[in-house]
Amino acid sequence: MEEKKTIFDYVEQVFGIFGFSIIILNIFCRMFGEEAREISSIFSMGKEGLSLAVMVQFFSTAVWIVFMRVLFFTDVFIKNMRIAVRSVMMVASILIMMVAYILIFDWFPVDNWLPWVMFFGCFGICFVISLSLSILRERIENQKMEDALNRLKQQK
Amino acid sequence: MKIEINISEDVEDIEITFSCRKLTPAVERMLATLMVMDKKLTVIKDDETYFLDVAKVIYLESVDRKTFIYTEESVYESSLKLYELEQQLDEFGFFRANKSCLIQLKYVKSLKADINRKIRVTLENGEQVMVSRQYAEGLKKKLGVK
Numbered sequence: 001m002e003e004k005k006t007i008f009d010y011v012e013q014v015f016g017i018f019g020f021s022i023i024i025l026n027i028f029c030r031m032f033g034e035e036a037r038e039i040s041s042i043f044s045m046g047k048e049g050l051s052l053a054v055m056v057q058f059f060s061t062a063v064w065i066v067f068m069r070v071l072f073f074t075d076v077f078i079k080n081m082r083i084a085v086r087s088v089m090m091v092a093s094i095l096i097m098m099v100a101y102i103l104i105f106d107w108f109p110v111d112n113w114l115p116w117v118m119f120f121g122c123f124g125i126c127f128v129i130s131l132s133l134s135i136l137r138e139r140i141e142n143q144k145m146e147d148a149l150n151r152l153k154q155q156k
Numbered sequence: 157m158k159i160e161i162n163i164s165e166d167v168e169d170i171e172i173t174f175s176c177r178k179l180t181p182a183v184e185r186m187l188a189t190l191m192v193m194d195k196k197l198t199v200i201k202d203d204e205t206y207f208l209d210v211a212k213v214i215y216l217e218s219v220d221r222k223t224f225i226y227t228e229e230s231v232y233e234s235s236l237k238l239y240e241l242e243q244q245l246d247e248f249g250f251f252r253a254n255k256s257c258l259i260q261l262k263y264v265k266s267l268k269a270d271i272n273r274k275i276r277v278t279l280e281n282g283e284q285v286m287v288s289r290q291y292a293e294g295l296k297k298k299l300g301v302k
Contacts, residue, residue, distance in 0.1 A: 148301050
């Protein structure tokens with residue numbers, strides 16, 4: 001039977017994303033927290049770890065990502081849209097939120113072009129890789145099904 | 157109900173005779189079940205009963221507890237429920253697309269993966285039907301890609 005999603009499935013996704021980002025950020029804190037504490041609010045506690053405020057910010061980011069996934073990658077709200085368009089819309093919505101957080105919470109100096117280039121560069125690379133992989137997987141799956149369908153039709 | 161079976165060397169082909177006072181829904185259902193074995197569906201259109209060749213059926217749909225049968229030329233109604241037809245039509249290359257639809261594979265033009273592990277089916281007549289996640293795995297197994 002089709003597995004019905006409950007609120008706990010979404011909570012699990014939120015904590016999955018939140019947990020992963022917190023682990024990565026704590027590693028960054030350990031590696032260059034002291035050097036970055038003056039220029040970034042994320043590393044305000046240096047190598048001691050993340051502040052509660054930063055954790056709340058990343059928790060709300062995880063909630064937003066899961067909500068955007070439900071919005072664009074289920075047919076609860078949007079019934080008919082190509083997967084590539086859904087991916088672009090989802091990434092754009094996350095990007096907008098991240099930029100808003102950078103500006104509001106001073107994640108890095110906004111008047112310096114280098115962090116922006118690095119931010120958009122990292123985001124762009126991740127987006128291109130994940131989109132390419134999902135398109136490739138979709139094409140392979142479609143091709144497999146088309147081939148199998150043609151084989152079945154020829155047999156009959 | 158009286159059932160009489162006559163086994164004889166002289167009989168060339170299986171012959172079934174229904175004797176009843178009138179054509180009740182129960183008799184119609186029995187008839188419909190037997191006809192499927194002969195690759196025919198007992199269908200109704202404009203109060204007339206037809207024997208429809210299974211090969212002509214593109215898809216079957218259940219709407220408001222009624223079962224509709226779609227061919228290239230027309231739409232018919234069946235007295236059988238979709239789940240009853242599903243069991244009988246499985247060997248003729250039909251698959252369940254979702255809770256309310258059965259499709260004959262030979263009328264499928266293309267298959268495309270969609271979100272949430274669903275499959276979008278485009279039929280030869282241009283109509284599109286979504287295979288729900290629940291039945292997508294079954295279709296893949298039937299196609300031999302799972």
